[in-house]
Amino acid sequence: MSTRKIAKYDNTFKDRHDAYKGHGTHVAGIAAGRKSTYGSSDETGDADGIARDAKIHFLDLKMGSGGMSDPGASRWFESIYNGGRGAKVMNGSWGRSGRPYSSHCANYDGALFENDDVVMVTSAGNKGDGGPRTIKNPGDCKNTFAVGLTRSSGTTGGDSQVLNWSAKGPTADGRAKPDILAPGYAVLSANSNPYRTNECDSSGGTRSSSGTSMAAPVVAGLAALTRQYFINGYYPNGYQSYGQGFEPQASLVKAVLMNGAQAVKAGQGIDSTRPHDSIQNMGQVNLITSLPLDGANKINAIVVNGKDIADQASDEMVIRVDMTECDEASISVTMAYTDPAAFPGCGSCLVNDLDLTLTDEHGVKYYPNGLSKEDTKNSAERIRLNSVSHNQKFLVKVKASNLSRQSQKYSLVATGCIKEESFVTPTEEPTQLPTYLPTNDPTGEPTSSPTNSPTDYPTGGPTQSPASTEQTAESRLSTSSVPTTKEPAQTATTMAPRRNPIYNGWPDLIP
Known part of the structure; x- marks a missing residue:
């Protein structure tokens, strides 16, 4: 060269x-x-x-x-x-x-x-x-x-x-x-x-x-x-x-x-x-399923770039499935951040713990990385749902569960046939989910949760890429x-x- x-x-x-x-x-x-x-x-x-x-x-x-x-x-x-x-x-x-x-x-x-x-x-x-x-x-x-x-x-x-x-x-x-x-x-x-x-x-x-x-x-x-x-x-x-x-x-x-x-x-x-x-x-890795590109795919993306979140605070975003001009039946949400260095020889090396969850209109909460609870080990978390319906809504939540300093930057990307309804940073931990989420519990917390974490991919192998x-x-x-x-x-x-x-x-x- x-x-x-x-x-x-x-x-x-x-x-x-x-x-x-x-x-x-x-x-x-x-x-x-x-x-x-x-x-x-x-x-x-x-x-x-x-x-x-x-x-x-x-x-x-x-x-x-x-x-x-x-x-x-x-x-x-x-x-x-x-x-x-x-x-x-x-x-x-x-x-x-x-x-x-x-x-x-x-x-x-x-x-x-x-x-x-x-x-x-x-x-x-x-x-x-x-x-x-x-x-x-x-x-x-x-x-x-x-x-x-x-x-x-x-x-x-x-x-x-x-x-x-x-x-x-x-x-x-x-x-x-x-x-x-x-x-x-x-x-x-x-x-x-x-x-x-x-x-x-x-x-x-x-x-x-x-x-x-x-x-x-x-x-x-x-x-x-x-x-x-x-x-x-x-x-x-x-x-x-x-x-x-x-x-x-x-x-x-x-x-x-x-x-x-x-x-x-x-x-x-x-x-x-x-x-x-x-x-x-x-x-x-596959860029065609990662970001919208005119003439190559029909997906939408919502990104959050290097946003600061304070210890014990939560960021919430409501996304709505809109298949009017899009035909992707799945949605994928990933949160990642750059974590401070840990002490050499650490038994648990994650310093700042941010947690990603996704909650549907029926109060069912989904957790990342194939787990049935919050991930306390990794600085990258992904939730993927393979079958969603037009006009279905989800609450995307990032919570700073345990920080070693006042705040931590994170980034987030959501893809699929989706549109952003709102993005709010509550001043304190919310006592209930947004009003569009039905609840039978007086505290406002969802009354049900999935018995299994969401399946990342349909049975039979990977999702095929577009033509x-x-x-x-x-x-x-x-x-x-x-x-x-x-x-x-x-x-x-x-x-x-x-x-x-x-x-x-x-x-x-x-x-």
Whole structure:
């Protein structure tokens, strides 16, 4: 890759080049590569990255076949974030052994809490065949976005399977990991070759490889596109509206990607898997089911970006199902926040506890993450209902149950055929639900609750994507069945988003 792509190459720790068939070049190409033949742009999209017109800030952590140097959180942010003037999406396709929630994790969580506009994507690791709790740090930190591995069939992702060697959760203190899955098997991307420059063609400029190292940059590229969606004013209508743009918090970007993620099937060696388990958690990322995009889907979205909530306070929003111009029968609501760092070795590492609930008109309350009660372990919570009716109303509630400080920022996204009725921040805990919710109890609290948590997905597998799935991330990945070797995660890659027009259904990042 030439200077048309690289914003900066930091070789403070190692050298200024990648080895033949180097790991870092391949990872960077998946996230933001753009195929070039003799220095010109190739518009076919073959071997292009997800955010193909983003710039890359490359932090070299490895020399040839030698060991890797972890620069630590402070060096990462000094080099890459640069006081907010640098990249806002970081990808670390590497991992290291360490005791549960080490000082290493505390440092990364602290840096991400202080710089809460930065999304740090990490690979989950390739040791999943060793059983549960096989995710290494920084993937098992609270504020990093750990990505597991799927193998996709075709471009729709409808037959995607999570592979057995994709590292599994939970963490030692019971937090859900990996956060999300992405295609990472036989991915075609850039190949480093010391004997060739400024070229990326079929005679040696590209190669296929597999691993969570390949899945992570898929999510990093999608995170960059999601940021650009909001910055360029595509929210809320799905097309660019000047003057509507805003800078999204990292928690909003993560909430969007988790909210639209879809269930996958169990691959060879896995007996079974379902959403929110230690194998797939939120499922496989899919932008087409994550945000409205004119001409590509028919869903609405409501977002809350980095809103402060005080300790013991509640935020409430009423949403109404409106299928007048929309035909999506499900709704999905996800809340996420960037939690302060915990003490190393913590037995329960969540510091600030926010709780998400959804209550219907009959007083039935739904809880997140497949639970039948509040989630007190995770900083990301999702509720999905697969069958809703026109004009049905729901109360979305976020409560600050236990904070270590006066307030905590959170983000929220709700998608489906929905409209917002109201958003209120009560000055104190409400004594009853809104009047549209019937109740037979004098206290006003709902008198019934579901015996089971809502089913995330219908029986028989994941919800199929719309017909326009050629615009999803999977379309940029090779479906070749050529076997490849699992590679260890080693190299850090980052992207600096740029403003741009629409390309192939989703915003590209053009300098």
